[in-house]
Amino acid sequence: MTTSDEPELAQETAELVRPYVITNGRDLLDDSDFSLITLVTMHREPPRTKPLDPEKLRLLELCAGGFLSVAEIAGHMQLPVGVVKILVSDLTAEGHLSTRAPIPSAQLVDRQILEEVLNGLQARFG
C-alpha cells in the first residue's frame, strides 16, 4: 500500500505556522485599502504595545530603513500579499507603520494635443 504511491518523495515541508493563523482567521481587506504598490515605512516614534508576533516584527525590520512597497514585503516575507496587507493594516492602525499612497502614474495626455505638437514640430523642423 505504501510502496506504490509513497508520498515521501517531496522533501520540502510547508511552513509550520500557516498564514490563516498569522491573520487569526480574519477576512481579507478590501482592495481599496492597500494596493500592491502602497509604500510603507516604520513610524518615527513606534508606540509601546504588547509584544508583537514574529511576522510583524520582521515586517517592521524590513521597513525600518525606508519605504517598501506591499509587494516587496510579501516577497521578502514569503507570505501571500493578502496576508501582508492585513499585517500592514494592523501595524498602521497601531501606529507602528505609516503608509504613503503610490506615486500616481502620469496623467494620460490628450491624443489631440499630442497630434498638434507633432504637427507643430514637423511644420517647424520637418
Added chain:
Amino acid sequence: MTPYFQDPALWGLIVGTPAAATAIVRGRKKIAELRNEKAELKQHYANLENHYTEAVEEAKDRAEEATKNTLKAAMRTLQGLASEQQLAISKMQGAYGEHQILQDLLDIDHMNSQFARRAQSIAVLCDGWLGRRRNAASLYDVVRSAKGRIRHFTRVEIRSQSNFAIVSRAVEPVALTLAELLDNATSYSAPETMIEINIRPVPKGVCIVVDDAGVGMNEEEKARAAELLSSEHSPGVSSLGNPPQFGFTVIGVLAARYGFSVSVDSTSPYGGVRAVVLLPDDLLTSVHEPEESPAVAASTPMPPEENNPRPAAPVTTAGGLPKRRRRGAISIVPTESESANSPARDSATTASVMGAFQRGTQSGRRSTNASSEGHETP
C-alpha cells in the same frame, strides 16, 4: 455349638463377611481412583482453560496488531497526501496572494490541517509515522501551529511569548499534543468563551498552560484521564470506546514516547479544565537557532546590505520591539522596481548589479550633464 454350625445363616455370615470386606476395599480403591481421575481431569480442564485464554489473548493481540498495521499504512498514505496538499496550497497562496481566491485558499488550508491532524492522531495510536521531521522551532510558533490544527482556532488566545525553542524531534509531538488539548478545550466549552494559553518557565523546563472556561471534569473523568495520560503503552485502537475518544490516549502515548508530561487534574481560573504540559530541558533549545532559519537566509539579501561594510548583526529583539538599526536605504523608491522584479537573485548577481549601480552613479556625478535619474545603470 453344633446347632450354630448347622445354621446356614452362620455359614452365610462367614462367607459373606470377607466377601463384603473385599467388596468394601475394592469400592474404596475405586473411589480413590476416581478421585485421582477427577483431580487429573480438573487439572486438565484448568490447563485447557489457560490455553484457551492464552489463545484468545493471542488472537486479540494479533488482531490488534493487524488492525494497527492496516491503519498505520492507510494513515501514512493519508498523511503524505495531506502534506503534499499543504505544499500545493502554500504555492497557490503565493501565486494568488492578491486575489479574492486567497480567502478560500486560507479556508482550505485550515481544513487540510485539521484533516492531517486526525490522520496523525490515529497514526500515533498505531505506533506510526508522525510526519516529516521539522527544524527546531520557537515555542511560540509551535503553539501557533497547534492552534491552527483545530476547528475553532480563533477562540484560542496565546497570552505570552517566550524565548524558548523546541528541538527538532519534539516539534510535531508537542504541536499534536497541544492541538488535542485545544480540541478538547474548545469542544467542552461554550462557543463564545476563549481558551487561554500561557507559557511559563519553571525550574524543570517550560510549562504550557491551557485554560478553558468549560464545564470541567468530575473526579471519575479526571481519574480516567490521569490513567490514560500516564500509561506507558497504548491501550490500542480497539479500546477507545464508542464514540472513540482519541485525545488523552494520543497525548499519553506521545508524552511517554518523547518524555514530557501532561496533567489535566487542576481547575482553570474560569472554572473549566487547566491542562499543563511540562516540557523538560532536554526538549528545549535556544530561540536563536530557528530565527536564522534557512528559509530566511535563502531569501534575497537586501541590495544595499551588500554594499554595507558592516557585518549584518543578528536579528535580535529586545523588549519585544525591533532593534532599530540603520541599514542604509534598503528600499528607496527608485530602486524599488529593480529589487521587486527579481526577488530570488543570488548574492553574486546582486553584488554585480550593485557594483554596476555604484559605477553608474559615480560616473553620473562626474559628468556635467548628469541625469537626475541617477539610478540608471550605464
